[in-house]
Amino acid sequence: MSDFVSGFWNIYVSGLVIVSIVACLVLLIMTGKAKAMTSHDNTTGHVWDGDLREMNNPLPRWWSYLFVITVVFSFGYLALYPGLGSYPGMLGWTSEGLHQSEVKEGDLQTAPVYARFANMTPEEIAKDPAAMAIGERLFSNNCAQCHASDAHGQKGFPNLADNDWLGAGTPDYIMQTVMNGRQGNMPPMVAAVGTQDDVKNVANYVLTLSPGGRKIADTARAELGKEKFLTVCAACHGPDGKGMAAIGSANLTDDIWLHGFGEKAIMDMVNNGKVNVMPPQGKLLTPLQVKVLASYVWGLSHKS
Numbered sequence: 001m002s003d004f005v006s007g008f009w010n011i012y013v014s015g016l017v018i019v020s021i022v023a024c025l026v027l028l029i030m031t032g033k034a035k036a037m038t039s040h041d042n043t044t045g046h047v048w049d050g051d052l053r054e055m056n057n058p059l060p061r062w063w064s065y066l067f068v069i070t071v072v073f074s075f076g077y078l079a080l081y082p083g084l085g086s087y088p089g090m091l092g093w094t095s096e097g098l099h100q101s102e103v104k105e106g107d108l109q110t111a112p113v114y115a116r117f118a119n120m121t122p123e124e125i126a127k128d129p130a131a132m133a134i135g136e137r138l139f140s141n142n143c144a145q146c147h148a149s150d151a152h153g154q155k156g157f158p159n160l161a162d163n164d165w166l167g168a169g170t171p172d173y174i175m176q177t178v179m180n181g182r183q184g185n186m187p188p189m190v191a192a193v194g195t196q197d198d199v200k201n202v203a204n205y206v207l208t209l210s211p212g213g214r215k216i217a218d219t220a221r222a223e224l225g226k227e228k229f230l231t232v233c234a235a236c237h238g239p240d241g242k243g244m245a246a247i248g249s250a251n252l253t254d255d256i257w258l259h260g261f262g263e264k265a266i267m268d269m270v271n272n273g274k275v276n277v278m279p280p281q282g283k284l285l286t287p288l289q290v291k292v293l294a295s296y297v298w299g300l301s302h303k304s
């Protein structure tokens, strides 16, 4: 249960806990014995509102015992539950274990809801309004933080609603992506391209591949950059720049820019490359939840 990296903190925390408890006990005993200075009539000498006198009566016995009981309780608690440094407690309770068992219970409760999706194809699920409503909730809880709640994504996080995919884009592909995550990897290519002037030329050639880019491309530079594109970039992006689903190399001809549009953004890609990671999400979801979620995502760009 413990995340301590050095044994010192374990001892430090355990020591602090025990010393504090013992100090409470000592304080109890000391204050229990000490007699306050009182006058002969057992008052402390404090007077309020004219004649309200503070007496010096001891706490009721049962009340002082309560203090002792809390101390005894704390030792019992620390023996059973984690609390003393990295000591896990006799019951082996962990907040993670509690969470897991609650998740399991929740999964069992929702299992009947999902059962009917087991024999449906993703295409059928995507047409089922109830399933799409569930998919939408799963998406807000698990995917929206990166892909935005409308699935339109943001810079670096692909739009999942536009039927433009780095990979295959099938329901099966989406399921695999959710379960295992994915990694887009373009190495820095500046060494293969040459000088910054060459990089600028190749970037302008890339711009000429898409309708939007053609409007701003420097055609003279593009002409100079074409050769480099075909020898260096085409290996991954294809000679036509349309990308390859198998390696997730982006389509450079469709006016959809995951990492930004324009000469500078493309030059940055060539100079620095990009490792773009989606962490696996499968552990957080049951297989049927993954299926409904993938069908929902697929359905976003396949509305009939």
Ligand code: HEC
Binding pocket: 139, 142, 143, 144, 145, 146, 147, 156, 157, 158, 160, 164, 165, 166, 167, 168, 169, 173, 174, 177, 178, 182, 183, 184, 185, 248, 276, 277, 278, 279, 281, 293, 294, 297
């Ligand atoms: C921590 C951020 C993060 C979360 C959470 C996340 N994703 Fe992703 N996702 C990414 C990134 C980054 C990529 C792009 C990876 C790349 O460039 O190859 C991606 C890519 C994808 C792709 C591939 C897109 C394509 O064009 O081929 C799919 C499908 C996808 N995510 C679905 C999901 C779903 C469904 C969820 C919710 C279960 C989810 N993602 C949660 C960051 C995230």
Ligand code: HEC
Binding pocket: 166, 183, 184, 185, 186, 187, 189, 193, 202, 203, 206, 229, 232, 233, 234, 235, 236, 237, 247, 248, 249, 250, 251, 252, 256, 257, 258, 259, 260, 265, 266, 269, 270, 274, 275, 276
């Ligand atoms: C080893 C394979 C590989 C080579 C070589 C390569 N790329 Fe890439 N490129 C990729 C991958 C993979 C991605 C997608 C990265 C991601 O998923 O985020 C990408 C993404 C890009 C993007 C971003 C597209 C967007 O939508 O924002 C640009 C621009 C780009 N490449 C340009 C180039 C240019 C120009 C060259 C040649 C100098 C080149 N690439 C060479 C693999 C490659």
